[in-house]
Amino acid sequence: MTESIRVSNAKGLYLEGIRDGKMAEALEKYTGDRYTQRSTGVRDGKEGFIEFFTPFLERNPVRDIQVVRTIEDGRFVFCHVYQSLNNGEAQWVTGDIFDTDDEGRIVEHWDVIAEYKWPTVSGRTMVDGPTGIEDLDQTKANKALVQDFAEKVLIDGRTDLAPNYISAGQYDQHNPETGDGLEGLAKHLKEVMRSGQAAQYVKIHRLLGEGNFVVIYSHVKQGGDDWAFFDLFRLKGGKIVEHWDIQEKIGPKETWRNSGKF
Structure with missing residues (x-):
């Protein structure tokens, strides 16, 4: 299944901007004429993104970030993401919603982040299981x-x-x-x-x-x-x-x- 421009942009901001540390390039490529931020620790706009993630990248030079699942619904994209920082020193699960403009570029962002926990009662991880869109x-x-x-x-x-x-x-x-x-x-x-x-x-x-x-x-x-x-x-x-x-x-x-x- 070919990835849509909206999904591609959401994943690009995550993987190129955060995993690969190319913040300015990713923001230029994947965001629109505004970037309204709902992650409460981050200021609005591209400047807020760079301000927050500059020290994050310095603290976490080794970043394994995997976009495990995506859902596209109209102009919105949801991403289900696993992050391992500094070879497992910290592990997180993140859910993100991105709103996009008419060209599919990101204009607003919401997120929820939680510590990755293991073991679990069910024996399933917080991110494993089916990923493919069907029906x-x-x-x-x-x-x-x-x-x-x-x-x-x-x-x-x-x-x-x-x-x-x-x-x-x-x-x-x-x-x-x-x-x-x-x-x-x-x-x-x-x-x-x-x-x-x-x-x-x-x-x-x-x-x-x-x-x-x-x-x-x-x-x-x-x-x-x-x-x-x-x-x-x-x-x-x-x-x-x-x-x-x-x-x-x-x-x-x-x-x-x-x-x-x-």
């Missing part, structure tokens, strides 16, 4: 199913309805603390309820889908704090069969370098 004719139906799941189960808390959306035969889990299947999900939910750390979804800010993959970007309350979550779902036969997520606690507003995470 393009099911994009609309899959997006509608995840939208309904998000509203009724995640926001309204109707966990009893989860089997209406999640396959009873297969639910491969990549959240580090959760086992496979509906049973693994139920056990995890009981544990977090007891601990007082249950995630309360406040608002779904973005929902993007392409074929068998759908991702949601959400504001979540957890343990009294504000968090940003990406939940990535793979669907098959009208049910959710796989789940990855990335969770990041949002820092105090006085630490933001731009207008905020959402």
